[in-house]
Amino acid sequence: MSTFSKGTSSCDGDSATNESSAFEGPSDISDSLDHEIAQLTKLRSGPHELLSRAVPGRLRVPISTVKMLVAREGNYSGRGRFSSADSCHILSRYLPVNGPFKVDRMKSRAYVSQFSADGSLFVAGFQGSHIRIYNVDGGWKVQKNILAKSLRWTITDTSLSPDLHYLVYSSMSPIIHIVNVGSPGTESLANITEIHDGLDFSVDDDYDEFGIFSVKFSNDGRELVAASSNNSIYVYDLEAKKLCLRIPAHMSDVNTVCFADDTGHLIYSGSDDNFCKVWDRRCFITKGQAAGVLMGHLEGVTFIDSRGDGRYLISNGKDQTIKLWDIRKMSSNAMYPRLRDDDWDYRWMEYPPRSRTLRHPWDQSLATYRGHSVLRTLIRCYFSPAYSTGQKYIYTGSSDSSVYIYDLVSGAEVARLDHHDAPVRDCSWHPFYPMLISSSWDGDIAKWEFPGSGKPTLARRRRSRWRHFY
Template identity: 40%
Template sequence: ATGLQLVQSYSDSDEDSDGAWEGRLGDRYNPPGETQISLSRTFHFLPNYVSHRDSYQQKAFCGVYSEEGNMFLSACQDQNIRLYDTTKGRFSLRQTVKARDVGWSVLDVCFTPDAQHVLYSSWSDYVHLCSIDGDSENHTALDLSPDERRFCVFSLAASTDGTEILGGANDGCLYVFDLEQNKRTLKIDAHEDDVNAVAFADSSSQLLFSGSDDALCKVWDRRTLREDRPQPVGQLAGHRDGITFIHSKGDARYLISNSKDQSIKLWDIRKFSPKEGLVASRLAVTQQNWDYRWQQVPQRALKKHKLTGDTSVMTYRGHGVLHTLIRCRFSPEFSTGQRFIYSGCSTGKIIIYDVLTGEVVSKLSGHDACVRDVSWHPYEDNIISSSVSETSLLRSAFIQIQHAGGFVIVALKHHHQFPSGQRCQV
């Protein structure tokens, strides 16, 4: 399609190079005096060696490890959902499921907590649930019954007990589907624009996070939430453009948001934004007159100074957010103490930030164009990146892939040491 070719041409432009993203760090975060950093005598390493694992004929939109790291789930524009066995260092295709009722592409996937089923969404009124073993009788369409004729769930999350599914959609609403009752139990008019990201704050599944193209993150409490009068318990303002992804630290306190304003922000939900912050953020969004899907980032969009009322703890700059809803996440607790934030990038790299300093500590190459999704193994030192590029040259491995959209796995090498027990208690 012409539009896709145009996106590719911008991704390969000279302006979309390393140099275009240099020198954009946000304010340095000085942790409070009570912040504790524990050290261990053993050391782990940041991933820095690229090796190819698989490639597809079309674009890879999603890729995520299971909670235990023994499986990897990938979704591609070819409408296939692939499940890989990653136990004991393996990376072998275990199963391929043909996705149903797909419009454009599968846009998000997630495992259920018991890792017995996977969920996926697309441009459709339904979220789909299918069993890992591929039993067609257990491939179920979950009707969200939206009011919009053209409807899409951009982001999915499963509750810790596996009974509920949370979704964020293009109609600005949050949806909760109860699997035991087999029906939608909640629809919340949450944002003024597309809801691109949702997450549960912690294992209790009582607090919900949402992020939208209106540039706001909102925090919702299920215990006080009413569908007829939905009120968030707080809002987080400071981004100048739409939010593409959010990730919770899992402690019901901190989260990060990735944005089309080319930054990641760290938030503490104990400090919500005042009214003037919400006004400033909304005004900044209305002044954006470029389209991140196919245009290059204008210089005016790269302002560093904080908006009035910005209550973010830290801002991270050094990656590109173009073409698609690029994801960012906290690094794993077990191997890094969540010391890092890592993100996909429109330049085809994985960018890793130090949570405390905001500095870019590693840039991992491997794709020739946009990396949409990234997933760090919960216990091992590797990251898998999923790319929407049409060709990919894995320079570190000297392997050329004619039809990428595939993903590369970044494996362990003996560089970039850091104490495995070093934790960031921001």
């Protein structure tokens, strides 16, 4: 059972206050997230007011699809059609929970997997040097099988360019490689069948080699932003073919980084120093420091996903929580609470039971989501797609071999997908269809759908446990 906490905090300089409450499930709507983002989510995924009034009897949300179709045909809204929010209200009920269905099975661990922005391609990266690009619309055939160059330990991240022409991949090395996805041929063997250009992210004062944990294209495809094991963030100019910015960003490994929105001005980062930070490139040259710090995690931050509006983000943490943030609540200073010993290592130890009851004294997050586990590897989390769900859900992999889906506002665990035999490090929801792909250290790439296309075809399948809170 998942546990959801909401908190209200104010922070100015070195002071912050926090009030929080936890509850099991969505039994009391008054305990749901009480913040502007709750209203924004409702506007994106709620039915039109006139359609709601068209339903006889006591108002209930969600309204059935049949009643909404009747209201549309009767033109109760006066527009003769569904709005995008009406469509999301319908589509968001059909969660991708049926399956799993086989996409692929490899002999090495799957570390990363993501749909392209248009959903036509799917990329999966494995520890055994392979990166596979699948043609989703072409029956999931392998469009490109890339054998990585100079791999160190594993593929740590991949990113497709917005025009889908190029893919970059990183490992525990300061060199990020770029491959032409659109070139002819299915096999791409580094510097033998195709050139894998190396982009050097090191600078003159980097005396020790470092690894790249996270890399992302900017939305215009002109830049890359990367997070490294030497506590820094890097920005690479692809047109100038040179590193244009290095930020000594944190006190420990930077595990995750991303652009906040389409402008590319704001960057979010998360680190093993427990902090999420916001960087504004428009004033960085003069200030040379973060625009703000977000405190609340008690352990390292493994992943950050932006809502895309330059205001809200979520983060996964080694304290076994996902946190929701509003950057307007960030602080100018970082404070380090000492709540436990430093002898715990998430890579091979279970999370201490006593630590689950600890709360950050200056927690600035809007809400905290619990139920999944973040152990052994850098588990990733995401907002659900805007087009089909209005971003009303949060979903995440888990070291207990499952995928969890939480309701953003109520905090309820609305689905749990069980199949894998090892940690699910990454997962990806199709941008338009009710389809979700999970990738695991067991080597399986599994597909979950609504309604599904037949019997599950993975040999080691288990029953999917899921429930709707409606």
